[in-house]
Amino acid sequence: MITLNRKLKKEHTEPTNGLTTAESIVRRISVRDKLLIKEVQEMNENLPATCSVHFEDPNVLSEFILTVAPDEGYWQGGKFKFTVIVTEDYNMAPPRVKCQTRLWHPNINVDGDVCLSLLRQTSIDEHGWAPTRRLKDVVWGLNALFTDLLNFEDPLNIEAAEMYNKNKTEFQTKVQDYITKGKR
Amino acid sequence: MSGEDYDGLDRGDNDGQKPDKMFTLKKWNAVAMWSWDVECDTCAICRVQVMDACLRCQGESKKDSYGKQDCVVVWGECNHSFHFCCMSLWVKQNNRCPLCQQEWSIQRMGK
Numbered sequence A: 001m002i003t004l005n006r007k008l009k010k011e012h013t014e015p016t017n018g019l020t021t022a023e024s025i026v027r028r029i030s031v032r033d034k035l036l037i038k039e040v041q042e043m044n045e046n047l048p049a050t051c052s053v054h055f056e057d058p059n060v061l062s063e064f065i066l067t068v069a070p071d072e073g074y075w076q077g078g079k080f081k082f083t084v085i086v087t088e089d090y091n092m093a094p095p096r097v098k099c100q101t102r103l104w105h106p107n108i109n110v111d112g113d114v115c116l117s118l119l120r121q122t123s124i125d126e127h128g129w130a131p132t133r134r135l136k137d138v139v140w141g142l143n144a145l146f147t148d149l150l151n152f153e154d155p156l157n158i159e160a161a162e163m164y165n166k167n168k169t170e171f172q173t174k175v176q177d178y179i180t181k182g183k184r
Numbered sequence B: 001m002s003g004e005d006y007d008g009l010d011r012g013d014n015d016g017q018k019p020d021k022m023f024t025l026k027k028w029n030a031v032a033m034w035s036w037d038v039e040c041d042t043c044a045i046c047r048v049q050v051m052d053a054c055l056r057c058q059g060e061s062k063k064d065s066y067g068k069q070d071c072v073v074v075w076g077e078c079n080h081s082f083h084f085c086c087m088s089l090w091v092k093q094n095n096r097c098p099l100c101q102q103e104w105s106i107q108r109m110g111k
Helices: A002-013 A020-045 A134-143 A158-166 A168-183 B004-011 B055-060 B084-093
Strands: A049-055 A064-070 A080-085 A097-098 B073-076 B081-083 B106-110
Touching: A020 A134, A020 B055, A049 A134, A064 A134, A158 A168, B004 B106, B055 B084, B073 B084, B081 B084
Parallel strands: none
Antiparallel strands: A049 A064, A064 A080, A080 A097, B073 B081, B073 B106
């Protein structure tokens, strides 16, 4: 955190060479990074018990791995890793999220694409992304995909949702198969 | 008369004096608080006070003719306030107030 603050200060004091495009990129990054200084701390302070975050490079706050280990429901016993990338246009645009663990879930496909309303850039209702949302809301949303926000009505993995509707035991077995396959 | 006699006896128990004060205020300092007269004083988009320059303008250190940072506040019909800079970026993609989801229309602008 301290190093990033210093880096930001340095960026501001550095003389500009009249490169307007380069300048504007630096400015956009710095707005995101300033937001991240506050939001990463807030996220860490409000982390649900089932979640943990890891920063590969502690000086880069815009990329981290979120691990969700559900303590109830169909995915109990599994550990699911998500990469979260906060792009330069944050917070006008939501972070980009990808699930790195293969799993059987109606709202996450086997390629790792995640269907979560608050990560949707354009949305006609109030559930989509808004600049008032923060990183802690994204973590909360991903964590809730295994409990409260689990949605079989509007699936991304249609096969998984159909299996659940036909045979819940089969669905449960397949979910656990993926979990044990992932552990090997 | 007998009632008065009793009173006299009661006072006798208190040594006939006024009861001691619980505490005495010897010194005090007055403290005044103030806040902006708006419903929402922090811009929910950049999380900086609306009366200060927004996060973007602070980075650019834009100055107006008075040497102050030129970053105005905008109030919507829904009474929510934001920095004009922050809100104009957002309405480009979604013309709703990000706090109440009402259609965004400007009620007034300024400081």
